[in-house]
Every structure is written in C-alpha cells, then in structure tokens.
Amino acid sequence: MLKKNLLAVFLALFFGLLFTGVVIAQQPTPSDDEVNAIAKQLYCPVCENIPLDVCPTTACAQWRELIRQKLADGWSEQTIKDYFVQQYGARVLGSPPAKGLNWLIYLVPPIAILAGVYVLYHAYRSWKRPSRAEESAPSNSLSDRDANQDEYIKRLENEVRKR
Amino acid sequence: MVANLGYGSLIIAFLVSIYGAGAAFYGARKNLPSLVDSARNAMLLTFPLLTVTALSIVYLLVNAHYEFPFVDEVISNSMPFYLRITALWGGQAGSLIFWSWLMSAFAAAVTLRKWNRDREFLPWVILVSLVTLAFFLILSIFVENPFVRLWQSPIGNITTSVLQPSGTTLYIPSNGNGMNPLLRHLGMIIHPPMLYLGFVSFVIPYAFAMAALITGRTDDRWIRLTRRWTLVAWLFLSLGLILGARWAYDVLGWGGFWNWDPVETASLMPWLTGTAFLHSVMIQEKRGMLKQWNMVLIILTYDLVIFGTFLTRSGVLSSVHAFAQSAIGPLFFAFIGLTFVASLSLLSRRWNDLRSDAEMTSIYSREGLFLGNNLLFIAVFIFCFWGVIFPVLTEALGIIGQKIPALAGIFNGQKITVGPNFYNSTTVYGFAGLALLMGITPVSAWRNSTAKTVGKSLIIPFALSLLIIPVLLLGGMRSIPAMIGFWICTFTIIVTVNEFWRAARARHRAQKENLLLAFWHLASKNRRRYGGYIIHLGAILMGLGIIGYYFFQTETQGTIPQGGQISLGQYTVTFDSLSVFNTSDNRNVARAVISAYKNGQFVGELYPRRDYYNESQQTVTIPGVRSTLEDDLYIILADWQPLSTTGATFKVYHNPLINWLWIGGFVFIIGMLWAAWPVKELEMVALQNSVPIQKQAG
Numbered sequence A: 001m002l003k004k005n006l007l008a009v010f011l012a013l014f015f016g017l018l019f020t021g022v023v024i025a026q027q028p029t030p031s032d033d034e035v036n037a038i039a040k041q042l043y044c045p046v047c048e049n050i051p052l053d054v055c056p057t058t059a060c061a062q063w064r065e066l067i068r069q070k071l072a073d074g075w076s077e078q079t080i081k082d083y084f085v086q087q088y089g090a091r092v093l094g095s096p097p098a099k100g101l102n103w104l105i106y107l108v109p110p111i112a113i114l115a116g117v118y119v120l121y122h123a124y125r126s127w128k129r130p131s132r133a134e135e136s137a138p139s140n141s142l143s144d145r146d147a148n149q150d151e152y153i154k155r156l157e158n159e160v161r162k163r
Numbered sequence B: 001m002v003a004n005l006g007y008g009s010l011i012i013a014f015l016v017s018i019y020g021a022g023a024a025f026y027g028a029r030k031n032l033p034s035l036v037d038s039a040r041n042a043m044l045l046t047f048p049l050l051t052v053t054a055l056s057i058v059y060l061l062v063n064a065h066y067e068f069p070f071v072d073e074v075i076s077n078s079m080p081f082y083l084r085i086t087a088l089w090g091g092q093a094g095s096l097i098f099w100s101w102l103m104s105a106f107a108a109a110v111t112l113r114k115w116n117r118d119r120e121f122l123p124w125v126i127l128v129s130l131v132t133l134a135f136f137l138i139l140s141i142f143v144e145n146p147f148v149r150l151w152q153s154p155i156g157n158i159t160t161s162v163l164q165p166s167g168t169t170l171y172i173p174s175n176g177n178g179m180n181p182l183l184r185h186l187g188m189i190i191h192p193p194m195l196y197l198g199f200v201s202f203v204i205p206y207a208f209a210m211a212a213l214i215t216g217r218t219d220d221r222w223i224r225l226t227r228r229w230t231l232v233a234w235l236f237l238s239l240g241l242i243l244g245a246r247w248a249y250d251v252l253g254w255g256g257f258w259n260w261d262p263v264e265t266a267s268l269m270p271w272l273t274g275t276a277f278l279h280s281v282m283i284q285e286k287r288g289m290l291k292q293w294n295m296v297l298i299i300l301t302y303d304l305v306i307f308g309t310f311l312t313r314s315g316v317l318s319s320v321h322a323f324a325q326s327a328i329g330p331l332f333f334a335f336i337g338l339t340f341v342a343s344l345s346l347l348s349r350r351w352n353d354l355r356s357d358a359e360m361t362s363i364y365s366r367e368g369l370f371l372g373n374n375l376l377f378i379a380v381f382i383f384c385f386w387g388v389i390f391p392v393l394t395e396a397l398g399i400i401g402q403k404i405p406a407l408a409g410i411f412n413g414q415k416i417t418v419g420p421n422f423y424n425s426t427t428v429y430g431f432a433g434l435a436l437l438m439g440i441t442p443v444s445a446w447r448n449s450t451a452k453t454v455g456k457s458l459i460i461p462f463a464l465s466l467l468i469i470p471v472l473l474l475g476g477m478r479s480i481p482a483m484i485g486f487w488i489c490t491f492t493i494i495v496t497v498n499e500f501w502r503a504a505r506a507r508h509r510a511q512k513e514n515l516l517l518a519f520w521h522l523a524s525k526n527r528r529r530y531g532g533y534i535i536h537l538g539a540i541l542m543g544l545g546i547i548g549y550y551f552f553q554t555e556t557q558g559t560i561p562q563g564g565q566i567s568l569g570q571y572t573v574t575f576d577s578l579s580v581f582n583t584s585d586n587r588n589v590a591r592a593v594i595s596a597y598k599n600g601q602f603v604g605e606l607y608p609r610r611d612y613y614n615e616s617q618q619t620v621t622i623p624g625v626r627s628t629l630e631d632d633l634y635i636i637l638a639d640w641q642p643l644s645t646t647g648a649t650f651k652v653y654h655n656p657l658i659n660w661l662w663i664g665g666f667v668f669i670i671g672m673l674w675a676a677w678p679v680k681e682l683e684m685v686a687l688q689n690s691v692p693i694q695k696q697a698g
Helices: A002-026 A032-039 A058-072 A077-088 A100-128 A132-136 A142-162 B002-029 B033-062 B069-074 B081-089 B092-111 B116-143 B186-201 B203-215 B221-252 B262-287 B291-313 B320-325 B328-349 B366-396 B398-403 B420-443 B451-466 B468-474 B480-511 B515-525 B527-552 B659-676 B681-689 B693-697
Strands: B149-152 B158-161 B554-561 B565-568 B571-582 B587-598 B601-606 B609-613 B618-622 B624-627 B631-640 B647-656
Touching: A032 A058, A032 A077, A032 B554, A058 A077, A100 B366, B002 B033, B002 B092, B002 B116, B033 B069, B033 B081, B033 B092, B033 B116, B069 B092, B069 B149, B081 B092, B081 B186, B092 B116, B092 B186, B092 B203, B092 B291, B116 B203, B116 B221, B116 B328, B186 B203, B186 B221, B186 B262, B186 B291, B203 B221, B203 B291, B203 B328, B221 B262, B221 B618, B221 B659, B262 B291, B262 B366, B291 B328, B291 B366, B366 B398, B366 B420, B420 B451, B420 B480, B420 B527, B451 B468, B451 B480, B468 B480, B480 B515, B480 B527, B515 B527, B527 B647, B527 B659, B554 B565, B565 B647, B571 B631, B571 B647, B587 B624, B587 B631, B587 B647, B601 B624, B601 B631, B609 B631, B618 B631
Parallel strands: none
Antiparallel strands: B149 B158, B554 B647, B565 B571, B571 B587, B587 B601, B587 B609, B609 B618, B624 B631, B631 B647
C-alpha cells in the first residue's frame, strides 16, 4: 500500500514537473525585434547619447539580454522601463518624464515662441500703418496690385531686353 | 627643433594678435592711420605664423613623434600617411590650432581686400577678428598645448611639460593610441574642416556688423560687404552638416543619419540662425527694414559658433562636473558671455539709428513672408537650444537642491536625456512651414503683394500639386503626415520649376535665344535669386529622403545559421558565409557575405563587417548597403559566434527614398556654389539698377 502511494506521489510529481516544464518550454523566447522595440526607447546608461538597441558594447548586449529575460518573465514594457529608470536614473529615458523641473523642457519653447509671435504681431501692426504719402500713391491701389502678376512677364521681358 | 619652431610661431602669433588688436583700437580712437595700417599688417602676419605652427604639428604627426602626448593620442604606427595629416583635427589640441589657422587665413583674406571706401570699418574689423583669434590662441598656449612633451623622472614617473623639468629625460613611447577609428572615414576627414570653415567664416560678417555699430555707419553697407562671406560661411557649414550626416550613415551603424545628438544639434544651431540671417539681410537690402533684427541674428550666429565649439570641447555635455574641472570650459563660457554682452550693449547704443526706413505694407509681400521664414527658423532654433541646454541646466541646478534640502526633490541634479522624440515632434512643424514658404515666397513681390495676387499665382501649382494625393493613396500610402509632407514637396517643386520656366520663356521671347541658353543667361545674371531657387530644390529633394526615412523605415533583427534567411518587406537576405581575418593596419575584421533578394530576385551581395582596432581597442560597424533611388537595404553585422563562425546576428534596415537626401545635398551645394560664385562688382551694380520693380509699379 505504502509502495503504491509512493508510486502515485512519484508519478504525480513526475508528470507535474513534466507538465510545468512543458509549459515553461512552450513560453516563446522574446524575439530580437521585441527586445529592440523596448531597447530603442532606452539610452545606454554608460555611453553618451547612444540608444540601447544599437549600442555595440558588451554591457549594452547584456542589458538587451536583461530586457529579453524580463519579457520572458512576463514583465510589461512600462515595468521594464521603470526598472531601468530605478536602476540607472531618468537619463536612460529618451524623453524626460513630464514631472517636476522637467515640465520646463516642454513649456519654455512654446511660451518663448508665442511671445515672439506676439512681439512680431505688434511690430507688424506698427510697420503696417501707411504714411500719408504712400496712401496717396497710386501704386497702392487695389487694381494696381491685381495687375502686378500680369505685369510680371512684361517687367521680366523689359529687364532681359536691357541686358 | 621643428616643435620649437612651431611653438615659437604660436607664441609670436599670439603676441602679434594682441598687438594688432591694441593698435587697431588705439589707432581708431586717436585717429592714427599709420597705427591702423600696422594693425592690418599684424593681422596679415598671423596667417604665415600660424601656418608654420600648423605645419610643424603635421610634421610631428607624420613622423610619429610620440614624445608629444597630442601625437600619442591620435597617431599609431599602423596609421597611413593621409590619416596622420588629418589627425591634426582628430584631437582637441590640434583642432584648436586648426581653428586658429583657418581664422587667421580668413582674417588675412579680409585684410587684403580694398578698403578705400570703407576705411572706417577697418580697425574695428581687425579688433574683433584678432580678439577672437587671440582667445583661441590663449586656449592653445595655456590650456591645450600640442607642444607639451612627456618627461620621465629617474624613479619612472611621467610628467608633461613644454620645457624639460630638471632631473628628467624625454620619454618616447614606442607606439600611440591612434585616432578614434570612427574618425577614419572620408566623410570625417572632410567634415570637420568644412564645419570649422563655416564657423570661422561667420566671424567676418560679425566683425563687420560690430564695426558698423561702433562707427555708427548703420546703413546696409556692412551687409553688402559681407554678402559673399556670409554665403561662403553658409556653404561650408551646410557642407559640413551634410558630410556629417553621411558619415553617421556610413560608419555609426544604426541605420540613420541624424540622431539629434547634442554635438550635431550644436552645429545645426548656427546654421539655423545663419540661414535666417541670409534671408533677412535681403529685406534690409531691398527695403531698408529689420536692421536691428539682422544685428541680433549675426550676434547670435557668432556666439552660437563659439558655443558650438564650447559644447564639443569643454566636456560639459558628458557632465557638468567635467566642465567645472576642465580649464577650457570656464574660459569659453566667459568669452561667450563677454562677447554677447558687449555686442548687445553696442546694439542698444545704436538701437534708434537702426530703425526701419520703410513700412511693411502686406504680410503677403516678399518681406512679410521672409519674416515668417525668420520666425520659423528661430522657433526651430529655440527648441534645439533648449533641448541641448536643458540637461546641462538641470544637472547644474542640482546645487540648489544640495544647499536647500527642502528643494532637493525639484532640483535633484539628476542627469536627463533629451532624445530624438523631443526634437522630431517639435521641429517638424517648423521645417514643414519652411518648406511651404519656399513654395509661396517666389511668387510674391517686394512690398505690394496681397493675398489675392499671391493666391492667383499659386492656384494652378496648388491644384496640380494636389494630384499627388490620389497617386499616393493608389500606391497604398495611408500615413496622413507623410502625405502632407509629400504634398508640400510637390507644391514647392512645381512653383520653383515654374519660376525658372516663366523667366526663361520671357527671355527666350525677348532675346530670341533658345530656352536652355535663355535659362543659362538668366541664372548667370541673377545668381543669388536662381542659386537660391536651386538651393530650395535641393532642400526639397532632401525633404523627400527625410520623409521616406522617418515615416517608412522598417527594421528587423535575427540570429541565423549559415544559409539561414531574414525577411523584411520585399527583401530576403541569406547569410552565405563569415570570415574573420587580421589586416596589415592592425585590425581584426569579421566580414559576412550576404545575398540579397527582392521579391525573390537576386539583387546583389552585401558585405557588412565589424572592424576591431587592436591599438585603440575600439570596434567600428560598417554596414553592407544596397542603394537605389527607391530605397536602401542596410545590413549590420550585430554579432557572431566567434568559435564556429557559422551563426551570426544581423540587423536589417529598409530605408525608403534615403538616397534623395544625398542627391538633394548635391543639388543644395550646387545652388550654394552658384549663388556664391564671384561676380564682378560692376556687373552686380548694373544688375541692382536694372530691377526697380516697385518703382515701375508706382
């Protein structure tokens, strides 16, 4: 009886392990492209300004293998990126996370450009005020302006005749 | 002996620069023409002196004098003769000397021009040029001296010094490290001199601008005098950028040409402001407007030139701490600050004198559209500048967090990376707007154009250009941003080609010349206008390559055994063999043979390889590329199994249309050469007098 039970336990363990092994073996190894899709978004923590997917150093090859391993363990893309940030700092991210002082990277340029547009608009308005002399000048009349394009070829022909 | 000669020349060049700057200043203030002439001779003399210095360094490099650490760093026994010469700009100390030598060449060229009509500018141009030169010579003499030697004490300690310390003997290593293998490429051999030439030649228009501010001669004379200098500066800077992109594509092995690396972006910034300047000076020439703005732009361009050199030379990009520890960084920083503040204070003194002579009558006039162009260039510049400087700033501001613990959460001093996503997503609108303006501006006239006249001229090109959309849709394209990009390119090409056609046809009718001859004469007699249009065409062709690359690049990677295949789109590549061998120049090369098939048809063999340089212990990845007008198949040998060489990892990229980037680059350069080609002064004057367009309209 004892032998029978031992045999049953052994068989259960054996098939249990076999089944687990099969399940693990069936989990596909993440492809290079899957690894690179994440590595592309990360920067080499050691080299200057080189994305992790193309960095040729041995250290980077190991980091890419780490990504592969984490993917195989079922980690999501975001979790892997968070892990790298936790290990090596925010510099591994290609774009600074929008928090704290980093907001300035996204806010300052548009504000500066809008301020430039505002200044330009006011400058343009001040330039646009025509002087009295010009107001009376016939060249400003609408019909003349419309005729500009038709005059273009004539002017060009006159110009080339002179040469 | 040769080294002493070079070092002596360097010291004398520095002293002559200081003397020339002082004599020019004093001569101008005290109205002593003889002293100004003496300063002029001093400026002229810097060129032969620095030529001796540069040649002596080349001699040391060619003859492998390893007792000089500079030579030791950039030369090795296995390096060929031509690479030993180019090693002059392969290291920090040599590149600074090279910068100074080019600067002295340009300064000498300026000195030799006829100054009769512009005598009052002369001392101030000399002063600005020689102060800039003296600054770089200070760096070479006191911080990065290429003539420093290695000395060994009796107990074996190695020290560096120009002069022999007592009790030491000269230490001569048997071999050097050799130049960084990445720099041993034709593109890299030409790229830095071109970039430096661009940088250096922008000093000349800046010097004239400062002379105009100091003398109060604030008309457009300084702009007319420096028009060709500016074009030449822009030509070299553009050439430098294009060659840099090509080098990255050929050598860096990541399938692209531009990655918004801070060093790349630093060299793009003066190009952006310089291009804005190149356009806005035309408004001043034609309409007497934007005088203040042009001053701002040239000051900005000059300081960005120095800033670009500072970023690459100070170590500030790798770490703020490296910057603080180096002597070169703070010196650069101080020089940029001083020149910027001095220039702006001069500008503020003349601010009222620089008010516009005319008023802008329409935003659709050529000057209005040029203003839009300036706004877009500056917007792109702002994003670039902020993207480069922000990581440095956040790291430096960490000191606040250290001093005030309550603020440590915000000012944590953590280094961040601002990568391509930031730049691509922000600058794309600016570049698209600029491409569109290239299509609109040619049909607008100075002063009088209205929305109606411009619209009338554009309606047919617009309608024709829209035909590209169904063509793209039928071709299977679904990306809306890409379609917008291709539409802008088509529209601008149609307008630009039509401008050539209309003008050539007009001349053909008037002069009874055949169309080709008419076109040739027309383009020859108005080089700036038609050179500009050729440049625009080049830029648009480059745009096609950029759109193809950014929107449609695909890639895959796989590890395959010999005979194995990787597929990517229409392409299949087969790994035929891999050989590993040593070369006579001390490289260990792993070279794969790949057969490429497109839709099952054999299209050729490719040879991606990895070169390992034993001396410098660095690896260079050389891709195997099949290049056509339609696309590039770009294969990198990412890894291999060293024992059996039967399996290897390949990265395969498909880069559609990328060749148009290089073709556009050629067209761009041709346009610049066309525009900058010397024309007799008399001819130029006659040309200007013969185009009184707005007067005729009145």
